[in-house]
Amino acid sequence: MAKHYGMVIQIAKCIGCQACTVACKFQNNVPERQYRTQTPAFGPTGTYPNVTMYFSKEACQMCQNAPCVDVCPTKASHYDENGLVMIDAEKCVGCKYCLTACPYDARFMNAETGAADKCTFCFDERVAQGLKPACVTTCVGGALSFGDVNDPESDAAKILAHSKYEFRKAELGTHPSLYYIYDGVVR
């Protein structure tokens, strides 16, 4: 079976420390005040003193049916051999069509390269060398897992096998590769 890399986010374990955000910036030379991932707070909900809130890692959802690829006039945004959405900065003409098309607000124009930018699953720099993405390795709460979800032995598949998960904006038909698990979270 073809590989399908995915990331699992166990929201109850995310403490919103932004260690993943910082690790990502160092790994990928993301310019100041720009981000490939962040962990915003959701809430608070409820009535004092019974209030609750949670944090969640937000980033490119690595869609398998990606609107950003569809609209790119130069094919700078494309699927690689593993079906991951990547950006060829050399081919990017800076039209920003992909920024508008992305329903997850996951892209930005890199202030240094002038090209569209987003999460790459750290593929070339780490995953292809047998390492985990920088954010996964760094996650303080152990909220992030990564791997080929079609391989039952991968970290991601093992968690998904016994968990209920959701996709962001599944109704859009983008078929994301980020799996969100809300077990233990009050929404």
Ligand code: SF4
């Ligand atoms: S989340 Fe946005 S940038 Fe990422 S693959 Fe989907 S449409 Fe493209």
Ligand code: SF4
């Ligand atoms: S900004 Fe670049 S990657 Fe995005 S649609 Fe335009 S050419 Fe393609």
Ligand code: SF4
């Ligand atoms: S997988 Fe890599 S590029 Fe994507 S958010 Fe994590 S550290 Fe950043």
